[in-house]
Amino acid sequence: MHFPLRQVVTAIVGIGALASLWYARAVYNTHTGTSFWLFWVAFALALGVWAAVIWFHWWRALPNAVRIPIGIVLCVALCGFGVSQAAIASHMRDEGDRNLDYIIVLGAQVHQGSPSLVLRYRLDRAAEYLRANPDTTCIVSGGQGPNEPYAEARGMADYLEHDAGIDASRIIEEPDSTTTVENLRNSRMIIDRASNTGSAGSAASEPSIGIVTNDFHVFRSLHIAHDQGYTDVYGIAAGSPRDMLLNNMVRESFAEAKYLIKR
Template sequence: MKRIGMLICAVLSAGSLVYANAVRTVGSGTGFFIFWVLLAVCFMLLLAAIRLDWFSKLPKRLRAVCVVCVCTFVAAFLGIEGCILNTFHAEAPPNLDYIVVLGAQVRKNGPSKVLKYRLEEARAYMKQNPDTICILSGGKGKNEPVAEAVGMSNYMVANGIDPARLKLETKSLTTAENLSNSRHLMEMDATVGIVTNNFHVFRAVQTAKRYGLRDAVGIAAPSSKKYLLNNMVREFFAEIKFLFSTLGH
């Protein structure tokens, strides 16, 4: 049994390192690949703990605290991931006044794959609802040639969307800023849908409601299956951060 546990830890550690490299090389503009490196280190420490029987050598109270902490973390993780999955296929009602496309990385050759998913979802909705106005929200990051909103607008116009139906918000650098700034580009009583990737819908709608878009609905765009695990785990920590930030409101 001990050998099986050690083997599992070794495999998970190696797998985490391989996945970390895959996430890093995709060049998504985030440093979250470091999480997978740290996870690999944790699995190696767990392997050592199993081999040297560290856990049984701990005082009973400390062991109990460790078990409670692990169980609490697992429960929180499963609960939040369940909420994220619940909005994975979110669809908006027809004839919304506005849809807001949340920005993501723009490269020299155009929107990243993640952003293209969002733009294609927005384009499909606009074709079905010809009176809906689209707000493209996103500023210019350090590793981007233009503001995300500008890159998105270029893509939408090149793919048949009337520029008159587009509004650009070019200052925001976070989801909170996306939604706070976009709110000022629409009427107070406007109906609005938030277009983002499926793993991001749950937190995006929560954020929209915090900033006054109380009737906002999510519109889920697809995402890359290869990096879905990374995105889901990252969203867990982002949601924890969001929940703690609400304590000050």
């Protein structure tokens, strides 16, 4: 049986809309505390509208004065999204450098008695680095969110000390941050105070710093760090749940765009 191209394309777009709804439910069920699952619902609705546009020939009915600007906006948006995804991917395997003065572990959600899965990836990567580099000091950075039993920094320090076997003397808690920008700003203040007292070397020398975070988050973290004046800084990429990688990478593109607009 011959199916016109219009029917085939409409069916593919419709299947994409259903898949997006299914993925929205999967993201929602992770209970990460964010509302980005709504993006996939909105994306499903957009695909549904697209399917209707194809099926009913609405696009052809629009005048060129409407179609051309819409096409330009969509092309620019897709190109920008592609560039941001390439930038994110370019740092997903960063390993940092050896014998850094400090590593900063960026916070994520904690539960009563344990870190979230995403945060555990970061902490396990930090513990691995600290074992291999015994002179490095670790700053764990993260405040207490409305759905958390205590500050993320407290839960992170507990995990590193009691579960990963890292000596408590090597761990500094920064318990006030609520965003990546604050994580890096407040942690840098701790490092600068230590440098001024001479405990981390000469105040005139720039300490070497590694930022430990999930692979999809390294690019934006380094971008923010450079904007804040970090010079000798490296990304240290931890893993992340593979089934949520698509969601996390798309979310990072929006987060990077928001950062560029607000900075």
